[in-house]
Amino acid sequence: MYGTQSKRDLTLEMQSQIPILRPSIHSRRANITVKFQDLYGFTVEGNVDDANIINEVREKVREQGRVWWSLEASKGANWYLQTDVSSALKASLKFSVLVNAITLKKLIRKGIPPVLRPKVWFSLSGAAKKKSTVPDSYYNDLIIAVEGKVTPATKQIDHDLPRTFPGHPWLDTPEGHASLRRVLVGYSFRDSDVGYCQGLNYVAALLLLVMKTEEDAFWMLAVLLENVLVNDCYSSNLSGCHVEQRVFKDLLKKKCPSINAHLESLEFDVSLVATEWFLCLFSKSLPSETTLRVWDVLFYEGAKVLFNVALAIFKMKEEELLMAHHVGDVINVIQNTTHHLFDPDDLLTVAFDKFDKLGFMTSTNISKERKKQEPAVMAELDQRLRRLNSSNLEVDS
C-alpha cells in the first residue's frame, strides 16, 4: 500500500527536475482545490490527490474491517475485549491470551474499524470499568444537578460552543451544541480542579462523534483525563502539559538531534506548535480519521503515544525543516504536513516502527522523564505566580 505513495513522490520529483513548458495534467489537477466531506462529516479542502488519498483510506478502512471480522470469526465474538495485556502478563495466564494481546496491539496500530470504535474504546480505555463503579444513573443525575448553574467554566463553555468545529453538519447545530455543552459542563462539575479548559471542547466534540451517545462520550472524557493522560494536563495551571512539553523537548533532542539543533539555531521552541497538539490530542491539526487512529493507540497504549506521533511529524519532514530559514517557514512546513496527513499509515508507520525500535519510548521510561521534569515546572509556575501577584498589586494601586 505504500507503493502508491512512493510513486506519487517520484512523479513530483521528476516534474521538478524536467523543465515543464505546459502544466502537465498532473500538476493542473493538483492545483484544483476541491471541497469534500470526510468520514466524520468534516469539510476538507484539498487537491485532487488529497481526495484520492481519502478514497484510498476509505478502502483501507473497509479492508481493516474485514480483518477484524475474520478474527472475530476465528477467535470468537468480542475476543478483543478480554485481552488486558498487563493482567495477562502478570498472571501469565494461558498462552492464547498472550497471543491475543500481541495480535490486538498490532491490530489496533493498524486501526480500529469506525463501527467498532465505540465498543473497543469504551472497554479497552477503562471507561467501562470506571462507569461500572458508580450507579447507573450517575450521568443523568449529574446533568440534572448542574442544570442552570453558572460558573466561570460554564460561561467559557457557552462562549466556545459555536467556536468548536464551526460548520460541522452535526456539532454546529443547536442539538450538537446542547450535547457538547452537557458533556463539558457535567465534567466541569465532576472535577472542579479542571473545570473547563479550552482544548477539551475539541476533544469532547470528537468523542461525541465517535461514541454516538453522550453518556459514553462523557465517560471517555473522564477516563482520558483521570487515567490515560498525565495528571493536571488541563487543571488551572496546566502543569501536566508543561511537564509533557519538557519531556518532548528532551526526546526530540535525543531522537532527532539534527532537527533539534537546527530549530534551536532558529530560536524555534517546539512548544510553539506542540502545545496545541498535546492539549487537543491532535484533533485541531490532523484530519479526523488520522486523529482517531492516533486515539485508537492512545486509548490502548497510553499517553506516551502522543510523543511518538509528535516526534514522527518532525521526523517525516526532516529535510524540509533543515532547509527552513525562519520560524515562519518551520510553522508552515509543520502545518502543511499535519493538515494533509490524510493517510494515517504515513504517520503511524513513522511513529511506531521508527521510534519503537530505538527503544527508550516505553511508558516506564517516559514516566521517569516526567518525574525528572516536575520540580523544574513547579518552580517555574510558582515563580510566575509570585511575579503576577506583585504586578497585580501595582495595577490595583
Next chain:
Amino acid sequence: MGCSSSLPDRSPGRVGGLNPDNGGDSDAKNLRVKLVLLGDSGVGKSCIVLRFVRGQFDPTSKVTVGASFLSQTIALQDSTTVKFEIWDTAGQERYAALAPLYYRGAAVGVIVYDITNPDSFHKAQYWVKELQKHGSPDIVLALVGNKADLQEKREVSVQAGIEYAEKNGMFFIETSAKTADNINQLFEEIAKRLPRPSPS
C-alpha cells in the same frame, strides 16, 4: 544532516525581533517583525488577525489553543515593506503561563480588550505590565479596544483607553474586526513606529 552549514549566513543569537545587525533577516527596506497578540478570551484577537491577513470576518472563528501563527506583509508609502509574523495567543486565564513562549523576542505587543467588557480592559492592563517588565526592552506596544461597532453596549470609554495608553507610552486605537474599521490602520501605525535598522 549537515544542511545547516550551507544555509545563508544568519545570526541565531538575536534577541529583539528587530536587530539592526542581524545580517540578511530584515534590512532597511524589508522588515520582518514578530508580533504577539494578548488579551482576555473572546475579545476578538483571532478575528482581528483573520481580518488583517485574509480580509474576512468570521464570527465563529475556532477557539485558539496555545497560539496560532499567521503572517502578512504590508507595503508602506516610503516603499518599505513590513512582514508581520503574528502569534495569536489563547485567552483563557490558565494559558497565561505559556505567554512568555510567544512574546519572547517579539518586536510588537498588541494588547486587545473588548469595549463592551470592563473586565477585559482590566486584564489588558496586566498584559501591559507583564510586557513592560518581561518583553523585549524596545518592544512597541499597542492598546486596542475592539468591537467598536457595538457602541450601544460600550462600557469602556474611549477616554479611559486613551488615558491609560498615554500614561504607558503606548499607541491606542479602537477597531472593529467585524466592520474592518481601523484594522489596517492598526498595523500601518505599528509599522510606522518600528525602530528602523540603520542603513549600513
